[in-house]
Amino acid sequence: MRLINIAYEHLEKERSNSPEDSFVRSSVTYEEAGIQKTFYVLYPAIFAxxxxxxxxxxxxxxxxxxxxxxxxxxxxxxxxxxxxxxxxYLLALKEADLSNLLEIVQQVKVNGSYHV
Known part of the structure:
Protein backbone atom coordinates (compact mmCIF):
# COMPACT_ATOMS: atom_id res chain seq x y z
CA MET A 1 0.00 0.00 0.00
CA ARG A 2 1.26 3.45 -0.90
CA LEU A 3 -0.08 6.50 0.94
CA ILE A 4 -0.50 9.42 -1.44
CA ASN A 5 -2.23 12.18 0.52
CA ILE A 6 -3.21 12.90 4.11
CA ALA A 7 -5.50 15.86 4.74
CA TYR A 8 -8.26 17.31 6.86
CA GLU A 9 -10.80 20.08 6.59
CA HIS A 10 -13.13 21.91 8.93
CA LEU A 11 -16.53 21.79 7.27
CA GLU A 12 -18.23 25.07 6.41
CA LYS A 13 -21.92 25.72 6.75
CA GLU A 14 -24.06 25.42 3.67
CA ARG A 15 -27.12 26.79 5.49
CA SER A 16 -27.24 29.18 8.43
CA ASN A 17 -28.88 26.61 10.73
CA SER A 18 -26.53 23.76 9.78
CA PRO A 19 -24.14 22.38 12.43
CA GLU A 20 -21.48 21.49 9.82
CA ASP A 21 -18.97 24.06 11.05
CA SER A 22 -18.48 21.99 14.17
CA PHE A 23 -17.21 18.93 12.28
CA VAL A 24 -13.88 17.85 10.81
CA ARG A 25 -13.32 15.50 7.88
CA SER A 26 -9.95 13.76 7.97
CA SER A 27 -8.87 11.75 4.94
CA VAL A 28 -6.12 9.52 3.67
CA THR A 29 -5.72 8.69 -0.02
CA TYR A 30 -3.81 5.53 -0.83
CA GLU A 31 -3.06 3.19 -3.69
CA GLU A 32 -3.59 -0.53 -3.24
CA ALA A 33 -3.17 -3.10 -6.02
CA GLY A 34 -3.03 -0.28 -8.56
CA ILE A 35 -6.34 1.22 -7.43
CA GLN A 36 -6.51 4.63 -5.77
CA LYS A 37 -8.88 4.87 -2.80
CA THR A 38 -9.73 7.49 -0.18
CA PHE A 39 -10.84 6.83 3.39
CA TYR A 40 -12.76 9.63 5.16
CA VAL A 41 -13.40 10.03 8.87
CA LEU A 42 -15.97 12.58 10.06
CA TYR A 43 -16.15 13.61 13.72
CA PRO A 44 -17.06 16.60 15.92
CA ALA A 45 -14.27 19.18 16.05
CA ILE A 46 -14.47 19.32 19.85
CA PHE A 47 -12.88 15.84 20.01
CA ALA A 48 -9.51 17.26 18.88
CA TYR A 89 -12.05 8.75 19.34
CA LEU A 90 -9.80 9.29 22.38
CA LEU A 91 -9.17 5.56 22.91
CA ALA A 92 -8.03 5.17 19.30
CA LEU A 93 -5.50 7.96 19.83
CA LYS A 94 -4.34 6.62 23.21
CA GLU A 95 -3.59 3.23 21.66
CA ALA A 96 -1.79 4.69 18.62
CA ASP A 97 1.92 5.23 18.07
CA LEU A 98 1.48 8.96 17.56
CA SER A 99 5.15 9.70 16.85
CA ASN A 100 5.09 7.11 14.05
CA LEU A 101 1.90 8.61 12.61
CA LEU A 102 3.48 12.07 12.61
CA GLU A 103 6.55 10.69 10.85
CA ILE A 104 4.38 9.11 8.16
CA VAL A 105 2.48 12.38 7.64
CA GLN A 106 5.78 14.24 7.26
CA GLN A 107 7.08 11.66 4.75
CA VAL A 108 3.94 12.02 2.64
CA LYS A 109 4.25 15.83 2.72
CA VAL A 110 7.96 15.82 1.82
CA ASN A 111 8.13 12.91 -0.62
CA GLY A 112 4.59 12.89 -1.97
CA SER A 113 4.01 9.30 -0.86
CA TYR A 114 4.87 6.67 1.74
CA HIS A 115 5.00 2.89 1.31
CA VAL A 116 3.46 0.87 4.11
Whole structure:
Protein backbone atom coordinates (compact mmCIF):
# COMPACT_ATOMS: atom_id res chain seq x y z
CA MET A 1 0.00 0.00 0.00
CA ARG A 2 1.26 3.45 -0.90
CA LEU A 3 -0.08 6.50 0.94
CA ILE A 4 -0.50 9.42 -1.44
CA ASN A 5 -2.23 12.18 0.52
CA ILE A 6 -3.21 12.90 4.11
CA ALA A 7 -5.50 15.86 4.74
CA TYR A 8 -8.26 17.31 6.86
CA GLU A 9 -10.80 20.08 6.59
CA HIS A 10 -13.13 21.91 8.93
CA LEU A 11 -16.53 21.79 7.27
CA GLU A 12 -18.23 25.07 6.41
CA LYS A 13 -21.92 25.72 6.75
CA GLU A 14 -24.06 25.42 3.67
CA ARG A 15 -27.12 26.79 5.49
CA SER A 16 -27.24 29.18 8.43
CA ASN A 17 -28.88 26.61 10.73
CA SER A 18 -26.53 23.76 9.78
CA PRO A 19 -24.14 22.38 12.43
CA GLU A 20 -21.48 21.49 9.82
CA ASP A 21 -18.97 24.06 11.05
CA SER A 22 -18.48 21.99 14.17
CA PHE A 23 -17.21 18.93 12.28
CA VAL A 24 -13.88 17.85 10.81
CA ARG A 25 -13.32 15.50 7.88
CA SER A 26 -9.95 13.76 7.97
CA SER A 27 -8.87 11.75 4.94
CA VAL A 28 -6.12 9.52 3.67
CA THR A 29 -5.72 8.69 -0.02
CA TYR A 30 -3.81 5.53 -0.83
CA GLU A 31 -3.06 3.19 -3.69
CA GLU A 32 -3.59 -0.53 -3.24
CA ALA A 33 -3.17 -3.10 -6.02
CA GLY A 34 -3.03 -0.28 -8.56
CA ILE A 35 -6.34 1.22 -7.43
CA GLN A 36 -6.51 4.63 -5.77
CA LYS A 37 -8.88 4.87 -2.80
CA THR A 38 -9.73 7.49 -0.18
CA PHE A 39 -10.84 6.83 3.39
CA TYR A 40 -12.76 9.63 5.16
CA VAL A 41 -13.40 10.03 8.87
CA LEU A 42 -15.97 12.58 10.06
CA TYR A 43 -16.15 13.61 13.72
CA PRO A 44 -17.06 16.60 15.92
CA ALA A 45 -14.27 19.18 16.05
CA ILE A 46 -14.47 19.32 19.85
CA PHE A 47 -12.88 15.84 20.01
CA ALA A 48 -9.51 17.26 18.88
CA UNK A 49 -9.71 19.89 21.60
CA UNK A 50 -10.40 17.19 24.18
CA UNK A 51 -7.36 15.19 22.99
CA UNK A 52 -5.17 18.22 23.76
CA UNK A 53 -6.88 18.92 27.08
CA UNK A 54 -6.32 15.34 28.23
CA UNK A 55 -2.66 15.40 27.16
CA UNK A 56 -3.09 12.68 24.55
CA UNK A 57 -2.00 14.99 21.72
CA UNK A 58 0.92 17.29 22.51
CA UNK A 59 2.46 17.82 19.08
CA UNK A 60 2.48 21.25 17.44
CA UNK A 61 0.68 19.99 14.33
CA UNK A 62 -3.11 19.46 14.36
CA UNK A 63 -4.30 16.05 15.56
CA UNK A 64 -6.77 16.11 12.66
CA UNK A 65 -3.91 15.23 10.30
CA UNK A 66 -3.47 11.75 11.78
CA UNK A 67 -7.04 10.66 12.54
CA UNK A 68 -7.86 8.91 9.24
CA UNK A 69 -4.36 7.47 8.99
CA UNK A 70 -4.66 6.07 12.50
CA UNK A 71 -7.99 4.37 11.78
CA UNK A 72 -7.21 3.12 8.26
CA UNK A 73 -5.90 -0.29 9.36
CA UNK A 74 -8.89 -0.88 11.65
CA UNK A 75 -11.40 -0.11 8.91
CA UNK A 76 -9.86 -1.56 5.76
CA UNK A 77 -12.24 -1.67 2.85
CA UNK A 78 -14.39 1.16 4.21
CA UNK A 79 -14.78 4.45 2.38
CA UNK A 80 -16.27 6.48 5.23
CA UNK A 81 -16.47 6.41 8.99
CA UNK A 82 -18.41 8.66 11.35
CA UNK A 83 -17.27 8.83 14.96
CA UNK A 84 -19.91 10.19 17.30
CA UNK A 85 -18.50 8.81 20.54
CA UNK A 86 -15.75 10.89 22.13
CA UNK A 87 -14.41 7.96 24.16
CA UNK A 88 -13.99 5.89 20.95
CA TYR A 89 -12.05 8.75 19.34
CA LEU A 90 -9.80 9.29 22.38
CA LEU A 91 -9.17 5.56 22.91
CA ALA A 92 -8.03 5.17 19.30
CA LEU A 93 -5.50 7.96 19.83
CA LYS A 94 -4.34 6.62 23.21
CA GLU A 95 -3.59 3.23 21.66
CA ALA A 96 -1.79 4.69 18.62
CA ASP A 97 1.92 5.23 18.07
CA LEU A 98 1.48 8.96 17.56
CA SER A 99 5.15 9.70 16.85
CA ASN A 100 5.09 7.11 14.05
CA LEU A 101 1.90 8.61 12.61
CA LEU A 102 3.48 12.07 12.61
CA GLU A 103 6.55 10.69 10.85
CA ILE A 104 4.38 9.11 8.16
CA VAL A 105 2.48 12.38 7.64
CA GLN A 106 5.78 14.24 7.26
CA GLN A 107 7.08 11.66 4.75
CA VAL A 108 3.94 12.02 2.64
CA LYS A 109 4.25 15.83 2.72
CA VAL A 110 7.96 15.82 1.82
CA ASN A 111 8.13 12.91 -0.62
CA GLY A 112 4.59 12.89 -1.97
CA SER A 113 4.01 9.30 -0.86
CA TYR A 114 4.87 6.67 1.74
CA HIS A 115 5.00 2.89 1.31
CA VAL A 116 3.46 0.87 4.11
Missing amino acids: TRAREEGIWTADSPVDEVVALNLLKSYTGRKRLYISDESE
